[in-house]
Amino acid sequence: MIYVLGEPEDVDVLWVAVALRARGHDVEVVLPDELMFGSTMTYRIDSAAVTWTLRLADGRVLDPGTVDLVVNRLSGLPPDSGDLAPRDALFVAEEWRAALAAWLRTLTCPVLNPPRAASLAGPTLPEASWRDIAHAFGIPCAPWRSDRSDLPTEPVTLTCVGDRCIDPEAIAGEHTRRALIAVGAYVGAPLLAATLDRATTTPVLFGVDVFPELRTVGDALLDALVHQTAPGGGGA
């Protein structure tokens, strides 16, 4: 079963679910509201293994045996509409964020992308940091300045999913594609989109997005997602 976590307003969530179902895959969309409200989680740690069960309010049950891939499009959590004092509401929100982040991090199946402490959506790095990391991996990068934001003249987006890098217009060399995959593994974001400018002689990287647009990538992205579910596949 492939689980897609996200909001109904996220068209990429909807597209991934519908498109994968059209290919015959079992896909469930789980809303952040369904994770938080009316759900029950059992988490057991013993000397032999870690087991968990997440029962949603509508009766659906998630457990390690049923989850093959999680596409994590959680960017935030819904507020509690109960009669909580503001400080209590903040505390509840933070506890939920921590609980869901911990749960996602313990999944043994591929998670695209695993959450970080500060963000359920994965690493949220500033533009300068992305370029610095990419440069360290040998990817040509546009210079970064703090006093202005230059824009790519002819932007092209490469999307990496685990050990695959989708370059729709074949503008990046093998080295750059492999390096982007390595960047994703390094920062813990196996699903990312890199924006390069092909107007330069050698395409240079401008930015990286760990919450990329999925539907514009099309079938190649679906192939890459399915590849993640294969035994030993993906590298995510």
Next chain:
Amino acid sequence: MGCRKNLTRLTVAERQAYTNAVNQLKANGGYDRYVQQHQGAMGHGHGGPAFFPWHREYVRRFEEDLQAIDPSVSVPYWDWTQANVNAAGTESLIWRDDFMGGPGQAGSGAVTTGPFAGWGLIRSGFNIFGFPGTGGTIATFMSSPNYTTFRQVESPHGSAHVWVGGFVGNASIAPRDPVFWLIHSNVDRLWAEWINTHSATPGFQPYLPLSGATSGHNLNDTMWPWNGTTNPFGVLPWTVAPESIRPADLPDHRALDYFYDTVDPECRPVVKFRFKELKDRMPKEFKELLPKELGPKEFKERLPKEVSRKELKEQLPKEVVGKELKENLKEAGPKEFKEIREVPGRDPFIRPDLRPDLSGAALGFEPDFDVNLNPDIAALADSLTNRRGDLPHDQG
């Protein structure tokens, strides 16, 4: 130059002018461009520090487009922490047929009344005399001079969206319902008020962070769509002619040439008292001195000579004497009572014939999904939205 007022203070003419301008913007296609922009703004103007500046610029441009149609129009705000009703509590000042229309029909949620009845809007069928509340939560966040704490106001603002429901309750397409602009005019006002309150605090920063956040959220980052970038999609004309719009450019709303009636002197409501009301509030011993058909001139002429200005001022009930009136009394005499002034909070402008009629028969309505979504995706979206709505959203 525009004065953004509490919607409860709009006159009939102002409500009509505003709704007419919005409808004209809808008719010329300009309105739907804003809906499209908001669909792409989930990562840019939501869930991050840029929530306030992004929406400030977004609403400002919308308002400019309205003013290109009618220069007298400004976007009023909906203070959803209070009941927006008339003094008697018998009429909603927002959910009415000459303004935002009704709450949506039971069952379908179709909005069939008001100036936007032909837009195919859906709302959650709320109680028109109710309101989302969240005032306490907002006050807590606004009490902190730290922007990172203050911007948690985004959460209770979300509650206002959810309370209206329908399109407004769906972040991606919320601007499809004109109530969106009233909500975000209030959000913007809260930022202005917060800055106004804390600007004298040593080390105060009207926006954070300076750096270290996701692109588009740092103080000097340019923001989508105006910077012409194409993630998630490009928007003309900025993909051709990008503009540098940064959070750093936006903290001072006055520099953007608009004002709020709770923040800016240019826009504050004038305290007015009708002479009759002033007379009614006078102590009995003074009332007895007044002729029955008292006009301002007669009042002045008939005051006992021994009543000095100082004595008169001291005898007036405190709630009657506003600051301006007090200051005027220092310099002049009872002639100030000649000024006709309106008491704030009263609403003399609602005519009985404008009472909202929400009893009309439902018109057949089909939701108008985004034409770019295929039917399966649209159906899934609908199903998920319904599932979410069925969940009890509290931990109790």
